[in-house]
Amino acid sequence: RKEVEQDPGPFNVPEGATVAFNCTYSNSASQSFFWYRQDCRKEPKLLMSVYSSGNEDGRFTAQLNRASQYISLLIRDSKLSDSATYLCVVNKSGKSTFGDGTTLTVKP
Amino acid sequence: DVKVTQSSRYLVKRTGEKVFLECVQDMDHENMFWYRQDPGLGLRLIYFSYDVKMKEKGDIPEGYSVSREKKERFSLILESASTNQTSMYLCASSTTGGDTEAFFGQGTRLTVV
Numbered sequence: 001r002k003e004v005e006q007d008p009g010p011f012n013v014p015e016g017a018t019v020a021f022n023c024t025y026s027n028s029a030s031q032s033f034f035w036y037r038q039d040c041r042k043e044p045k046l047l048m049s050v051y052s053s054g055n056e057d058g059r060f061t062a063q064l065n066r067a068s069q070y071i072s073l074l075i076r077d078s079k080l081s082d083s084a085t086y087l088c089v090v091n092k093s094g095k096s097t098f099g100d101g102t103t104l105t106v107k108p
Numbered sequence: 109d110v111k112v113t114q115s116s117r118y119l120v121k122r123t124g125e126k127v128f129l130e131c132v133q134d135m136d137h138e139n140m141f142w143y144r145q146d147p148g149l150g151l152r153l154i155y156f157s158y159d160v161k162m163k164e165k166g167d168i169p170e171g172y173s174v175s176r177e178k179k180e181r182f183s184l185i186l187e188s189a190s191t192n193q194t195s196m197y198l199c200a201s202s203t204t205g206g207d208t209e210a211f212f213g214q215g216t217r218l219t220v221v
Contacts (some may be wrong), residue, residue, distance in 0.1 A: 033210075043215050100148070
């Protein structure tokens with residue numbers, strides 16, 4: 001079993017849709033959690049950190065459930081520019097473990 | 109802005125060659141990482157380093173070695189390149205601590221023929 005598991009998708013949604021990505025992790029000692037975004041042929045970049053209290057950045061909401069070892073990302077009012085691969089990342093002692101990514105395509 | 113720079117965007121090497129991939133970061137980060145990324149397999153950690161001259165194996169170290177003689181530079185070495193090492197290689201750096209973001213270089217697309 002992989003340490004970090006994501007639904008690979010692809011998710012194909014129309015503009016304006018709400019889409020949710022899920023991620024589970026196996027190491028209960030994991031310390032910090034992130035969502036990264038990777039555009040085609042580009043390097044991954046931090047989208048947002050994830051906290052148990054939940055955090056929101058504009059149209060993006062991230063949530064962590066430590067008891068279930070589950071992380072989520074919600075994107076509201078999808079834009080064409082949201083098309084990318086979204087990577088769930090789990091850190092322990094400075095070492096990051098990445099999920100394989102979920103591919104999102106937003107269509108007009 | 110944090111900058112992580114990889115020496116090449118694209119490389120083509122022959123089987124059996126010794127290959128050096130260089131990575132430099134300008135933010136005085138303690139931690140540096142080498143990953144490879146393959147379709148369907150995601151990002152896999154090859155080696156990482158928490159300090160100068162320190163290195164630790166990641167999940168797939170076989171066929172690779174690393175060197176960190178200076179804090180800002182982390183080199184990945186393919187001792188004898190093979191076709192199954194054709195991949196996208198990504199270098200990253202971060203500061204010490206649990207809640208820290210990793211910054212990536214632009215990647216090196218290595219093809220071994």
